[in-house]
Amino acid sequence: MFLQHLINALSVGAVYALLAIGYNMVYGVLEKLNFAHGDVYAVGCFVTFSLLGGMNPILAILIGCCVGFILNVGVERFAYRPLRNSGRVAPTISAVGIAYIMRNVIQLIWGAETFSFDLGIFKAGSIDVGGVVIGTLQIYLFIIAVALMVIISLALKYTKWGQGIICISQNIETAALMGIPVNRVIAIVYGLGAALGVIGGLLFCQYYQFIFMGIGFAYGTMKAWMASIWGGIGSLKGAIVGAMVLGLAETMVSAYISSTYRDAFVWAIFIAFIIIRPQGMFPAQGAEKI
């Protein structure tokens, strides 16, 4: 039983990590809390959901990712860039505004119901590992999420443009002096963050087998924010570790303490943690505490 819980925790954690990486990348380059992250990618998830049935699911996922990418590039251009130098409060309010607009768009087009959800690419089943039966879906989710994380880490470390993103996250002016087209790169980072969020959101919906208009905020932005703070804001490693810790905490609390009061317990643990260590486990150098 414990092994099954552990596998569940790791796969939920890995899915949260995808959500948190996109969120944390945006935080890393601009030091702005992106409270619109979840609601923007939720639109992409719903687009994929609508297309499912009518076409190859992989294609539907790609289109959803493109929608998320384009939406977030637009949000960056018109809601954040004009406020880039106006402190932290204005962009945060702007982000909350975008979040509401996106959620209302979803409500307008798809309504407020909860729909059952299945991408139709994972065969539900289980495998037997030395007498312990483990669900295969969880293993698939874990593998996909980890593969994406490895690709992103390698791209950041070993490609010229990945290194450019790292420069921007340290100092925008100096990055510009290297000849990096910072505005374009920042827009692309926002876009990629949302595209990654769409994949994470879809895997999340697959795990719980439902989709509804609230997935973006409650399960996206808030989880990504918690994971980033837990792990250390502005760092990739922090986002991944924080998301894993969040997945573990949630799964273990609902397995061994109470599934009804899971969120209350997890928040209590979380708050206790940030009081003791407000900078998170692996903060980026020079990052501040939240």
Add this chain to the structure above:
Amino acid sequence: MLLEVENLVVKYGEITALSNISLQAEEGQLTTLIGSNGAGKTTLLKALSGLHKPASGRIIFNGKDITNCSTDQIVHLGISHCPEGRRVFPRQTVHENLRMGAFVRKDKDVEKDIEKYYRWFPRLEERRNQKAGLLSGGEQQMLAISRALMSKPKLLLLDEPSMGLAPLVVEEVFKIIDEVHAEGTTIFLVEQNARQALKIADTGYILEVGEIIGHDSAEALLNSEDVKKAYLGA
């Protein structure tokens, strides 16, 4: 002229930091601009590299008006700005910092050029895989200069490279600037350390609260009584 600045006015909001500046830098020469705290030296360099847009006036580089170009376009055109306070990328290694300096280059010789700067600065090679944030101030300055040179600029802008360094390290930094100049790079050097800067420069400008108040050959400025009194502490 490689660089011509005509009637440049630069403001921060309502505050005028540079009022009607005109100056020139000739190809192959080392031109220095000296001025004390708050004179507007950094502001001028930021305007030249497109980080801060001037309110009026023109900047002509290599015959092209770059006044309204973005910073990355300006780097592509051949201006490299080594900023005040070095600004190495602290979370990246020495080697990665040098590679970022070559961001605009498309040729295959980047690694070869990095090796060249390692020969110039053996201390950088020893620390090639160390995070740049862990280097000493002098080492960071060597890294910042090498990084700026990695783009193979036609014009190198240096903002107070001697700031905050021990006297011996200052000597070393000026020796290096002199060598870079001897190799043929055109340099525009902004400094408070007037004596050292004028010693290696060809021509010099004096900037005082946003205005150019003097311009002459470096030698003449070194021997001028006014300059001696105000900037050379004699």
